[in-house]
Amino acid sequence: MAFVVTQLCRDCVDTACVAVCPVDCFYQPKDVTDETPNMLLISPEECIDCAVCEPECPWEAIYPEEDVPDVFEADIALNEKSDTERDLFELAEVKEQESPAAEEIAANKAKFGL
Secondary structure, X not given: OOEEEOHHHOOOOOOHHHHHOOOOOEEEEOOOOOOOOOOOEEOOXXXXXXXXXXXXXXXXXXXXXXXXXXXXXXXHHHHHHHHHOXXXXXXXXXXXXXXXXXXXXXXXHHOOOO
């Protein structure tokens, strides 16, 4: 089992999760396209299932693979793309930014019916 970054990260790209990852398994697209959206991804091959990233994500976008909500089922394959099409991605770097407000998190989730 690996952890999965879902579309809740799309265009938010907060790297608090990257900062705590002990194995540097977070990637981001080199070029943002419909197939490689502006979000972080977790390499399922590199993820060691330590779970430290999940509570650090201020957007609540990270789930254990078996707990990914149905609306984000396609994100499992999207995260796998960071392994199968590695040349499209680069290792994510930590960037300082303000955490979102509770209202922003709720509005982001509401877009997906959560």
